[in-house]
Amino acid sequence: MTSVIPFLWFDDAAEEAVTFYTGLIPDSEIVSIGRYPDEVPGLGGKVTHVHFRLAGRDYHAMDAGPQFPFTEAISLYVSCADQAEIDRYWDALTADGGQEQPCGWLKDRWGLSWQVIPDRLVELIRNPDPEIAHRAVQAMLHMRRIDIAALEAAAAQS
Numbered sequence: 001m002t003s004v005i006p007f008l009w010f011d012d013a014a015e016e017a018v019t020f021y022t023g024l025i026p027d028s029e030i031v032s033i034g035r036y037p038d039e040v041p042g043l044g045g046k047v048t049h050v051h052f053r054l055a056g057r058d059y060h061a062m063d064a065g066p067q068f069p070f071t072e073a074i075s076l077y078v079s080c081a082d083q084a085e086i087d088r089y090w091d092a093l094t095a096d097g098g099q100e101q102p103c104g105w106l107k108d109r110w111g112l113s114w115q116v117i118p119d120r121l122v123e124l125i126r127n128p129d130p131e132i133a134h135r136a137v138q139a140m141l142h143m144r145r146i147d148i149a150a151l152e153a154a155a156a157q158s
Contacts, residue, residue, distance in 0.1 A: 003058070005058045005059060005060055006059050006060070006074075007059070007060040007061065007062075008059065008060070008061040008062075008070075008112065009061070009062060009064050009068050009070075010047075010061055010062065010063050010064070010110060011063065011064075011065060011066045011069070011110075012046055012063045012065070013063070013110055014046075014047040014050055014061040014062055014063045015033060015047050015050060015063075016110075017061070017108075017110045017112070018030060018050050018052045018061055021052070021054055022052055022053070022054065024089070024092050024093075025054050025055050025078075026055065027053070027055050027056045028052070028053055028054045028055060028056075029052065029053050030050065030051075030052045031051040031052055031053060031058075032049075032050070032051045033047060033049070033050045033051075034047070034048045034049040034050070035047060035048060036048050036063075042065075043063065043065075046063040047061070047062055047063045048062055048063075049061075049062050050062065054076075069111055070107075070110070070111040070112045070113065071113075072101075072105070072113045074113065075105065075112075075113035075114055075115050076112065076113070076114050076115070077114075077115045077117060078114060078115065078116045078117065079117060079118075079119055080116060080117065080118045080119065081118070081119060082118070082148070083118070083147070083148050083149070085118075086116055086118055086145065086146055086148070087145070089114075089116045090106065090116050090145045093106055093108045093114055093116070094106050094108070095109070096109045097109040100144040100145065101113070101144065102141070102143070102144060103140055103141060103143065103144075103146075104116050104117045104121070104140070104143065104144075104145070104146040106144075116145070116146065117146060118146055118148050118151075120148050120151065120152070121136065121140060121146055121148075121151055124136035124151055124152070124155050125137055125140075127155070132155045135154045135155050135157055136151050136154060136155045138154065139151050139153075139154035139155070
């Protein structure tokens with residue numbers, strides 16, 4: 001059976017990042033880690049391959065140098081049930097050099113983009129009443145960390 005698995009290229013911190021991610025997200029684990037032999041100049045001991053799971057889904061990563069940094073062209077989407085969950089992920093992922101971005105996006109300290117999005121936002125922007133959906137989108141556009149109470153207040157305005 002064919003499978004498609006995201007593969008993340010880190011400069012030199014794959015193990016650190018993966019250890020952080022698997023400790024943060026429930027139902028996550030490091031499955032295996034392979035390392036470059038000590039004889040490989042500049043890469044000896046670094047990760048050639050790490051297989052890990054986030055929320056039960058497989059990922060792979062490696063250390064391969066700074067040639068290809070992460071961009072916003074790919075992000076990991078975290079679907080959150082409530083404000084407490086948003087706040088937990090947001091605070092952890094922006095700590096130690098992470099950067100807040102607009103509309104629920106952020107970059108973690110390794111430069112990987114994440115979307116920390118409440119299920120309620122998706123419900124509001126898919127509302128069959130276009131005015132409610134529009135007000136929810138407009139409120140979101142002025143946020144960095146998504147605030148569910150502020151979204152609901154904006155959507156309820158008449």
